[in-house]
Amino acid sequence: MESKEWSSGVWTRLHDVRRGSPLVQCITNLVSMDLVANTLLSAGASPAMVHSVYEVPDFTPHIHALCVNVGTLTPDWLPSMKAAAELASHLGKPWVLDPAAVSCSGFRLKACLELVELKPSVIKGNGSEIIALSGSGSQGHTKGADSSHESTEAIEAAKSLALSSGAVVAVSGAVDIVTDGKRVIGVHNGTKMMQKITATGCSLSALVAAFLSVDPLQPLEATVSAMSVFGIAGELGEDMAKGPGSLRMHLIDSLYRLDETTVLSRVKITKLC
Ligand SMILES: Nc1ncnc2c1ncn2[C@@H]1O[C@H](COP(=O)(O)OP(=O)(O)OP(=O)(O)O)[C@@H](O)[C@H]1O
Ligand SMILES: Cc1ncsc1CCO
Numbered sequence: 001m002e003s004k005e006w007s008s009g010v011w012t013r014l015h016d017v018r019r020g021s022p023l024v025q026c027i028t029n030l031v032s033m034d035l036v037a038n039t040l041l042s043a044g045a046s047p048a049m050v051h052s053v054y055e056v057p058d059f060t061p062h063i064h065a066l067c068v069n070v071g072t073l074t075p076d077w078l079p080s081m082k083a084a085a086e087l088a089s090h091l092g093k094p095w096v097l098d099p100a101a102v103s104c105s106g107f108r109l110k111a112c113l114e115l116v117e118l119k120p121s122v123i124k125g126n127g128s129e130i131i132a133l134s135g136s137g138s139q140g141h142t143k144g145a146d147s148s149h150e151s152t153e154a155i156e157a158a159k160s161l162a163l164s165s166g167a168v169v170a171v172s173g174a175v176d177i178v179t180d181g182k183r184v185i186g187v188h189n190g191t192k193m194m195q196k197i198t199a200t201g202c203s204l205s206a207l208v209a210a211f212l213s214v215d216p217l218q219p220l221e222a223t224v225s226a227m228s229v230f231g232i233a234g235e236l237g238e239d240m241a242k243g244p245g246s247l248r249m250h251l252i253d254s255l256y257r258l259d260e261t262t263v264l265s266r267v268k269i270t271k272l273c
């Protein structure tokens, strides 16, 4: 399947997010909260940064999707993440794990491996994060939240993680990679300057959660669609931006304004293997 065959599905899923305004619970890192919430709002979804373990039993049954991101993990946040993930899985609600900066510490890696056991629908990281989480990287090599690998270097790690976890695995980068362990799809939308805005990857993970909620039975297609839409918004944003600060603003505006003609003409998706 190439761009032309993908593009109407990409548009339909964005349209469905706008129409349904899915409620997305985000237990995300402190750096990303603002951009994640604004990304979801501009895409038409409804964000809720509800992260107390005391609120999970009341709130999580009402959500349409969950995004868990360990970017600023501390021991007191882990029980909420696990409780929400467990409940979401139990209730059949899609959820995304973003193993942000997983190779920073043994504590973070162990936490992520435990979260993987709770059956995320999608695991979305950058190249280094997916390599570390799949166990195929060398220990002690980290650049924190930034990737020191191209996404394409993580294809085998992503496939193996998808097969061992049962999740769709997405690797963000110059080419976004999405795999269920068998199919490998490349999303070629986006611009390099998006790396210079903190939490674009975190925002993308939350957007994936929103897209999963409107197409839960096709997690690979939903993930590919969210990545293409976010990348297109970045491309349009860059045309208006003077640098990362204004790209952040124009990215959000472009996501809000995306129309069918633009989506259909800009989707760039290929089958990689
Ligand atoms: N070199 C690049 N060329 C084109 N697009 C890119 C490039 N790097 C990143 N992007 C775009 O930015 C998005 C976010 O990817 P990135 O790899 O920066 O996430 P991340 O490392 O998880 O970010 P963060 O941890 O800051 O949230 C990608 O999905 C892609 O659309
Ligand atoms: C900069 C940073 N540090 C921990 S999480 C985060 C946001 C990007 O993942």
Ligand SMILES: [Mg+2]
Binding pocket: 098, 100, 101, 125, 126, 145, 201, 202
């Ligand atoms: Mg990230």
